[in-house]
Amino acid sequence: MFYLLLIGIITLVLFLWRRNFKYWEKEGIHFDKPHMLFGSLTSLMQRKHNxxxxxYDIYTKHKEPFxxxxxxxxxxxLVRDAAICKDMLTTSFASFHDRGVYVDLKNDPFSANLFSSKGQYWRSLRTKLTxxxxxxxxxxxxxxxxxxVNNLVDHISENIPDGDKxxxxxxxxxxxxxxxxxxASSILGVENNSFKNPFNDFRMVGLFFNSKSLLRTVQIAxxxxYPDIEKVMRFFGFRDKVREFMRKIVKETVEFREKNNFMRKDLMQMLIxxxxxxxxxxxxxxxxVQTVAEDLKSMSMEELSGEGFIFFVASFENAANTSTYCLHELLQNPDILEALLEEINEVLKKYDSEMCYDAVKEMKLLDRCIMETNRKYPFTILNRICTENYKIPGHDYTIKKGTPIVMSLMGLHRDEEYFxxxxxxxxxxxxxxxYNSAAYMPFGEGPRHCIAYRLGQMNAKVAIVKLLTTFKFECLEKREIEFDNYGATLMPKGGVNIKIFKK
Ligand code: HEM
Incomplete structure (x- = not known):
């Protein structure tokens, strides 16, 4: 009896499994032939890609618009056509206003941050935070x-011997x-020095996010x-160290500022x-800002911590990637580097050699270098969930409500047809x-585009200007960077090694 039941269950699972992988065939649209265990993510499960x-790999294997x-x-x-992507993100935003990631405002307000939240709650939050x-x-x-950036420069200087070595x-x-x-400083209001203290808690959060384990790689996907997986984990009381840490930091910072009437010009002050x-x-x-009674406050400490958390996560790796890849490309392209140095020196002269906000804003070639870096090395994907049936313009197919949508920024940005x-x-x-401007979306597009793109660009520009004006660099090898198989963003395989000299 037991064996009969077991065979019955296995047969049912196999039947449902096979039926699931027939979905796109039945829908009658072009599809990526699925692996019987991993669907379209074989290369991720085989640890070839993140x-x-x-x-991106799937994007390059096909030519169809979707x-x-x-x-x-x-x-x-997966939408491959830039015009369709743009329509979904802008004109037809009403059919794609949510990301479809895990969020539970009622039972888990920490999760209801700007990135994850949906519908009217998201719209109101976005208006308030803008x-x-x-x-x-x-x-x-x-x-x-x-x-x-001064901490970064001090660290490099301390590790270069005097002379021309x-x-x-x-x-x-x-x-x-x-x-x-x-x-940590500009968003959470905490001064941190990962050069003097490499094992600080903020850096541990960063290392956790980019852990190389397969489990973490699958968790990111x-x-x-798969919002339901997190829902189940939270339901069973799963707690993670990152959340605990973020709650502690935000609570301590808010309480300190309110108790001491302390003010600092950072994002945390805006959140308070x-x-x-x-x-x-x-x-x-x-x-x-004046302190008010707890029951008059418009956001709970949980919501505030969730917001601090998403700003932290959205910022740190993007800042690191943009400045790393920009420096790499400048050293691969000495003529661009020379022109950029000329521009930087010329602009700084006008500002008594002081790197201030207005000076950096005036550097137009620098701006284009950052734009080009974000093109070639973007945050890899955009995603949405279809919230209303949507007929794809110019095609005889209607995407059904509830279907997840993926756009490969890396695919679009590295597509010969567009660039x-x-x-x-x-x-x-x-x-x-x-280039085709519809295909250029390093900060997303439409009402849900990156709320902090100017800060993101400024973070990288400050690093590039400061490094180029303080040090000399040597490119160790001419190469096109390959990407590693872990992390949520593009991780350079073998790192980016550069020789740095004192000027
Ligand atoms: C070079 C740096 C950055 C890049 C490349 C970048 C990229 C992106 C992208 C691609 C999106 C998705 C947009 C969409 O779905 O249409 C996004 C959303 C977002 N980013 Fe950024 N970002 C950067 C910096 C930052 C910084 C510094 C912060 C926070 C201070 C931030 C906070 C956010 C938030 C909260 C969202 C969600 C917006 C919403 O759904 O309303 N980003 N970013």
């Missing part, structure tokens, strides 16, 4: 960035520490497309303003308009 580069894929077992649509990222606010936060540094590691410190008054003052010079000679680092393509 999630983003596995999706296709069915299986994120392990879950059917999803005034935190105006250029006036960024200008006021600028000194916190300078403190972090340089030292080889792994730049991704340097920039990751810089990214962690500047994020699941985080984007929002919590205490229900709004962020549109007057960019207004940073102070001629895509592997060439060519900042001038933005001057000559020699």
């Amino acid at each position: 999630f983003g580069t596995a999706i 296709l069915g894929i299986y994120i392990l077992f879950r059917p999803a649509i 005034p935190s990222f105006t250029s006036g606010r960024l200008k006021a936060m600028f000194p916190t960035l300078i403190e972090s 340089g030292t080889v540094f792994e730049v991704k590691d340097l920039m990751s520490r810089y990214g962690i410190d500047l994020t 699941a985080g984007f497309l 303003q929002l919590r205490n008054t229900g709004t962020i003052n549109p007057d960019e010079n207004h940073w102070k 001629p000679n895509p592997l060439k680092f060519d900042p001038e393509r933005f001057l000559n308009n020699n």
Whole structure:
């Protein structure tokens, strides 16, 4: 009897399994032929790629404007056509306003941050938070960035001997520490030095996020497309150290500031303003905030911690990647490096050699170099969930409500059709308009685009200007970077080794 039951269950599972992988065939659209165990993510499970580069791999294997894929077992649509992507993210936003990732406002308010939240709650939160990222606010936060970049420069200087002998540094590691410190400082309001104290808690969070284990790699993919897994984990009381740490940091910072009437020009101050008054003052010079009774506060400490957490996660690795890959490309392209140095020196002369916000804003070639870096090395994917049936413009197919949508930024940004000679680092393509602008989306597109893109760009620019004006560099080898099989972003295989000299 037992064996009969077992055979019955196995047969049923196999039947449902096979039926699941017939989904796209039945829908009658082009699809990526699934592996019987891993769907379209064989390369991820075989540890050849991380999630983003596995999706890129599928993008390059097909030519159709959109296709069915299986994120392990879950059917999803990969959109390859830039115009369709743009339509979904902008004009047809009403059908794609959510990401479809895990969020549970009622039972787990920590999860209801700007990235994950949905519908009207997201819209209201986005409107409230937007005034935190105006250029006036960024200008006021600028000194916190300078403190972090000075720690980076001090560390490099201390590790280069006097004379003309340089030292080889792994730049991704340097920039990751810089990214962690500047994020802790400019966002959470905590001064941190990952160079003097490499095992600090913030850095441990960073290392946890980029852990090389297969479990973590699968967790990242699941985080984007299997919200129910996290729901079940939370239901059973799963607690993770990262959340505990973030709660502690945010609580301590808020309590300290309120008790001592302490004010610092950073994002945490904006979040406290929002919590205490229900709004962020549109007057960019207004940073102070009065303490109010707990029951008059508009956000719980849990919600505040969740917001601090998502800003931290969204910021640190992007800052590290943009500055690392930009420096790498500048050394591979000495003529661009020379022109950039000329621009930097010329602009700084006007500002008595002081690197200030206005000076950096004036550096136009620098801006194009960062844009080109974000093109060639983007955050790998965008994702949405279809919230209303959507007929794909120009095609006879309607995407059903509830279908996950994936867009490969790496695919679009490295597609010859949209960016001629895509592997060439060519900042001038933005001057000559020699590309398809619908395909350029390093910060996403439409109402849900990156809320802090200007801060993101500034974080990298500050590092590049400071390093180029302080040190000399030697490119150790001419190469196209390959990417590793772990992490949520593009991880350079073998790191990025650069020799740095004192000037
Ligand atoms: C070079 C740096 C950065 C890059 C490349 C980047 C990229 C992105 C991308 C691709 C998205 C998804 C957009 C979409 O789905 O349409 C996004 C969203 C987001 N980013 Fe950034 N980001 C950067 C810096 C930052 C920083 C510094 C912060 C926080 C201070 C931040 C906070 C966020 C948040 C909260 C969202 C979700 C917005 C929403 O759903 O309303 N990002 N970012």
